[in-house]
Amino acid sequence: MADRAAIVGAGLAGSLLALFLARRGHRVEVFERRGDPRAIGCEEGRSINLGLSARGIRALRLAGLWERVRAVSVPMRGRMVHPPSGPPFFQPYGRDPGQILYSIRRDALSSILIDQAEKQPDVRFFFDAQVSGIDRESPALTVSGRGRVEADFVVGADGVSSLVRRAVPGGVRTDVLEWGYKELHLPETDRPQALHVWPGEGALMVAHPNLDGSLTCTAFLPHDVIAALPGCRAIEAFFDRVLPGARELVPDLAGQFAAAPAGQLTTVRATSWHHADRLVLVGDACHAVYPFYGQGMNSSLEDCVVLEECLARHPGDRLAAFADYQRLRKPHTDVLADLSADNFLELRDRLRSPLHLARKHADVVLNRLFPRHWQPLYTMISHTTMPYGQALRRARRQDAVLRAAAGAGLLAGAALVMRGRAART
């Protein structure tokens, strides 16, 4: 008899994995505490749209869903930067036409994944079904309104505050960033289809386009600043200072800002991704990252591909499959967590450092000269499916070359100076 899998959470990872597991002949039940996204659309207070890139796209291709998803997403061919002063400018992601991000609504993507999973014979989704307890030994779930549900194994696809993670014995490191975010809505515009970035002094705004031409903006700023902005006047004054121009863009910015819930940005690193052959974690449940590399969902979808490959490699031995999955995957998502945290610092501080900009520029120039051999880290992370750890190692090698080149340049310069001196004496 096929193994029964109980998946907690019908988010992006849970829904895709339901499909993959069903294809492998498992009987799958998915329990989701929210309502059916096909009926209710997007939940308040969650990021409404997301940037899909190479890794997520690959996973959707393997699920046979990429064309359907692409049809309802908006391509973003580059970054539109809106500096505090001066006109906006466009940075294409790359000359390679494949280097495109796609902006997709969370509920649209979920709906496609759930629809497809439900077409498999042995998959059932239960909505408004909160899991409140986990018996890690049976294993079994306690589900609101349904009582005890047994299974052969449980998948924790229940996101950043995962309950299943708490049932997996082991350690966990959690970082809540001192910056939070609020989502704002910009109605239809004639702005280009790009990822918009407003780098500010002590704040940062990003926007993804929607199919109807509107933009969903996310304003990132320190929690203590958010807390100290109770009135509309204070909010307006703040935006005028740190993000001049934002008020002209976002209608009733202060009202929207005051009404929006403040979101937290969290990094989670779980030490153990599985308990024996009975519990296993995917997505944000085991490795939530800050959104500053746009990789949270992409890496979560990639997890499902790796887990499915591991199950295929060890038929009949779930423990070996789960152990292999953690061994193969965790080192890379650990790198991603670090990179995402670094990118926060970069967006916040370094974008203004001339040395950093010079290095970035060299990166871009070298990439133009040697497109095959020289790839900026951002390109490898976002536009390839090379494992994260490997991308980082390659970037480090490239960096060493750049530094050596810079060092050699300095030495050559010094040599000239010395020669000049020697000639003069």
Added chain:
Amino acid sequence: MADRAAIVGAGLAGSLLALFLARRGHRVEVFERRGDPRAIGCEEGRSINLGLSARGIRALRLAGLWERVRAVSVPMRGRMVHPPSGPPFFQPYGRDPGQILYSIRRDALSSILIDQAEKQPDVRFFFDAQVSGIDRESPALTVSGRGRVEADFVVGADGVSSLVRRAVPGGVRTDVLEWGYKELHLPETDRPQALHVWPGEGALMVAHPNLDGSLTCTAFLPHDVIAALPGCRAIEAFFDRVLPGARELVPDLAGQFAAAPAGQLTTVRATSWHHADRLVLVGDACHAVYPFYGQGMNSSLEDCVVLEECLARHPGDRLAAFADYQRLRKPHTDVLADLSADNFLELRDRLRSPLHLARKHADVVLNRLFPRHWQPLYTMISHTTMPYGQALRRARRQDAVLRAAAGAGLLAGAALVMRGRAART
């Protein structure tokens, strides 16, 4: 009119701070969700006794309570190590008679602190009073059974899972160790009054003496091992393997172990220790550490001293006092968190490394030779009140000297070899 302080939590830090604040003329209300420790004694599942050392003792002296506390605690003049094979041996903490740790029951210490605080005119303790909400702007608390309570400022002394911390805007890093713990009880013995340590292979047991001659043991081991030991047989087999001898010591070890709740060990580093002049954090609420340096309570009591000094330094300017408190204190508790995590690794792994033991031995010998100028890190942390960061810097300098000495030794050795060779050729 004197400022009204509302303290959340009548643990060790909250009770001591109530006393300090009342002495400074504040009107103080303390809300504690548990019952009165003077009536109910120790709570299940919390560490029953604790090792008091120099920093905690200093704080209690300033409160005028040290002699009373000393009278109900058990001096521990050293470590009794029970190796897996071979007889136990005793390591005195130092030749200085001041280098003593004191084992004290948590409820006994709490009771003394609360008694003394209640003697001040304007202090009130409310037990069975859970705080469920915090309005950070007023500020005000929502207290079970009492409704809304207003104050001029709120102190979060509510421990590792602090609610007040969540109301302070900012980031927080949390590490839950992959090892947990269970408490076991050893009835009256004729064992010496020492801190007992059983270093095991993949487990560790520590015990503090109680006044009645009994010992409270804490067994530290990986969560996944705890989870995989459901039956008494498995528990007995595990202890026989990793901590041989433990079963002879602890009556019904397997039964006690199975019944005890598994505790988590958590490091918390809050980015912000205060919100404006309205909320401030002390103790585990802002900097919980692993217990492997025995400094959690000691540093929490020390916080109260520093906070009180800062309030004295800035009369009428609470914001300046809170900001100063964080500035002066946080760098040191950050160091403590790192040291406590390192000490876990040391206890787990390095105690077996010969190189490490040689280094430790050199440390001890040098301390004997130059007691004033050479102090092992452990001594500075546990037996002095030198700020943690300063202790670490000094230890690093000493380490550099040791390493240089070792390097010189190697060089001298190499020189001899070379000379030998030269002579032979």
